[in-house]
Amino acid sequence: MRFGSKLLFDEVTTSFLAGRRYGLTGPNGSGKSTFMKLLTGEQPPQKGDVTRPKKLGVLRQDQFAFDRFRVIDTVIMGHPRLWAALEERDFLYAKPEMTDADGMRLGELEGIVGEEDGYEAESNAAILLQGLDIPDELHHRLMGEIQGGQKVRVLLAQALFGNPQALLLDEPTNHLDLDSIHWLEDFLIRYEGTLIVISHDRHFLNAVCTHTADIDYQTIITYSGGYDEMVVAKTQIRSRLEAQNEQRDKKIAQLNDFIARFSAGTRSSQVQSRRKEVERLQTTDLARSNIQRPYIKFAMNRPSGRTALEFENLSKAFGGHQVFKNFSGIINRGEKIVLVGRNGAGKTTMLKALLSDAPDLPASPGDLDTGKMRWGHEVSIGYFPQDHTGLIKKGMTAVDWLHQFDPDASRQDIHGLLGQMLFSGEEGLKPTDALSGGETARLLFCRIMLQKPNVLILDEPTNHLDLEAINALNIALQKFDGTVLLVTHDQDLLEEVGTRVWHFDHGKIEDFKDAYEEYEASLTA
16 A cells, blocks of 8 residues: 555555454554555555455544434444344334335344344443443433544444454544543453554553554564564564674675676676675665654753642532532642543643643633632743644744744754654644644644743643654653643553542542552552
8 A cells, every 4th residue: 555655565464363452553654544444445455455354343533424323323333234124124114004025024124133132232232331431311312412532432332332253443542531441451351353453552552452563664564462562572673684784784895895806807707696696685675664753851941949839729610510629739849740530520620720820821710710829939831731722823834833932942953853753854844734633742742842841731642642752751751850740541651650649530639649550559459
């Protein structure tokens, strides 16, 4: 498959076996979603064939395709043969008069419904929806009436419905909270068919996958084990190939030296054989990996005072819904607080409340109802919001947009910073209107690195990042000497960064003053 001059994969032959769970990995732009479309049949390959089972569960990315259908029906549509039989059966029953042929057809349809467990379809669909935290009262509502995050879960239930022989899931953990991710992990581990999943959540891949199919070097190489095991194996193979390449380059240099010395002499037959040897060796060039690793480093212009923030009796409600009430606390310099809880529990609302009267940021008094806050001495804030809409001004280049946050920085420094975040060469001159979600996220990190704040407030920073960028962010946050408030559903980030936990649950906030792993252990104790 190629797009213009860009070759994604060439002569790929691979099998995905029953009972195995494959993580499909590769950096953004390597062709993961395209490969998934080839597997589902949504897009034909330019060359080659795909053989797939009859019953295939696919996570659909179009959230609006089912807006006119009820939630429960959307799930049952995941089993097309059953859904078609149910629709035709309902149509025939609705006819005012039935012919003999209609009666015969009804008998056939009832047979299909029975074969495909159609009489339990609604209760089976409801169990899946409950597991994904879609409450019973929404099951008979229209898809167009529910929230985006809930739609994603319904589409996930659709893919899982009817015990498909193979499941193809593209970013299933997007918009899921930790409890739903853990439910999905348990479900997939018990699933007995073939699973192929694209995810940028390293912990999820390690927990679920028995194998990893890695798209790189314009092909797909399958490794045993989860993501971490694949990285180790791939590094070892790469090192071995590079060592062989080095030996080969030495050999080519020796042969070329011989050819140069004797090409005009009497040893022409030996020269010819060495030329052929050079040609043979040169055709084994090592394919270039398309993995690119960003370099994230959060430096500070100066540290804050010992107390970064003190607040008391913070409260916020929307209408009659109290999100949190009378929450008080002190955040000390260097603490890394992770905010956890179900979607909609108030984590983003809390960050906005804390930022409602923060230094160097526009005041937003509407984000807090009552309470007092006192930011510490010399505090400077770097904020990464969950919603990037309108944050980056259109009609500029990436370089110009970034330069306005430090007019004293040289163009060379700005280009260097963009290069660290994989805007190489001319990409820094890309118009801001044309940035993808991943590029927008990387540019926002460039701004934070340029401003060098001592407090980082990050709301779902991994949503548009690939695994390499998430790992770079993880390391940068661990090394950062300042203060961090972090909302994320990435378990590795929670475990490796968090030194304190705020747990949100139905209007209450538990302030657990220890690392995330100790907090998790306390839940099972």
